[in-house]
Amino acid sequence: MKVILIVLLVLSGLTTFGQQALHIYGGKGHDVYLGCLNCDNYNANSVWNAYGTYGSRYNAKSIWNSYGDYGSEYSSTSPFNPYAGDPPVVVDKDGGFYGYFTVNEYNDKRANFKLALTIYKFYDLIRDDVAKWYDKIFR
Structure with a gap:
């Protein structure tokens, strides 16, 4: 019960940045598209679409794939490796930079x-049930 209360308190102030879609790009040159971070769960490019390329926990281009280059806690291109040398970036459609998508709290451009x-x-709980977490965060 305590964890649920903490989660609800954290989630209560979230924003989806209005209509501005935020996209994740990964790889050493940040040239691999990894999905839309704040698009709804019906969007084919959304990381919240559990049946889509970027929301599936089994797809190689999904941040939710704990065995993939972009979701593993051990990959140098994963947001969930605190020592990643090349974490993904978050940008808008115009190329506006929102920071590196990384659990590394010491990255000054995080x-x-x-x-x-x-x-x-x-993230470790989200990857187990993306749809449930989408509802918690955005609804």
């Missing part, structure tokens, strides 16, 4: 908006 911070904190 994306620190509320949605990113929530994902950093709960």
